[in-house]
Amino acid sequence: MITVKNLTKSFGTRTLWRNLNLTVPAGRMLALVGASGSGKTTLLNCIGLLERPSSGHILFDNTDLTRLGPGGRRRFRRDKLGYLFQDYALIDNATVKANLDVARRRGTRPDYARILERVGLAGRENEKVHYLSGGEQQRVALARLMVKQPTLVLADEPTGALDSANSAMVVNVLREMSEQGCAVVIATHNDGVRDACDLVFDVHEQREL
């Protein structure tokens, strides 16, 4: 479960949100919505420890993420967190398989063939990522998430580069991960993605819809 408590984020004199509160229980999907510029990505970045909030707390189960030192932040990212962000953060000059290997936990042997088939990339493991299309790279990023099996997923417009069939596939995979106990937070402008979530939070209005 992730709990955001009285979170405030300012850039200089501009305050994006003040005393924002929200909770995403394990096993639930929450859509972050709101006008462009309302701070959805910034909120994901704060939860994902990529940016520091100006004040407030972010609790993951009983751990206050805002108080973690460098080692704790690294372990949280490594052990708990899965990102699905717009730049995909893949290793460009490596193969699909090598990108999945990076996410593999020690001692686990995920079924790459099954995972790649699930994301529509069956048989593509030996292709270099930089030859893949934007939508294919987005699906490699999803496959990497399935390999990692995080307990918290942060997704920023995860269907941005995809057609409707692949968008539905992404939502279904995220739903399966949530059903396995993961908390999923998705920033989106897509009404279909929003409707597929259990909870909807408007970042501009700072309230659940």
Ligand SMILES: Nc1ncnc2c1ncn2[C@@H]1O[C@H](COP(=O)(O)OP(=O)(O)OP(=O)(O)O)[C@@H](O)[C@H]1O
């Ligand atoms: N490092 C930064 N320094 C100054 N301003 C920033 C910084 N990062 C983000 N902002 C500003 O904060 C605002 C919110 O940006 P953010 O990307 O979080 O919005 P968003 O709701 O995700 O928008 P969109 O729907 O267009 O993706 C924007 O006006 C942006 O310019």
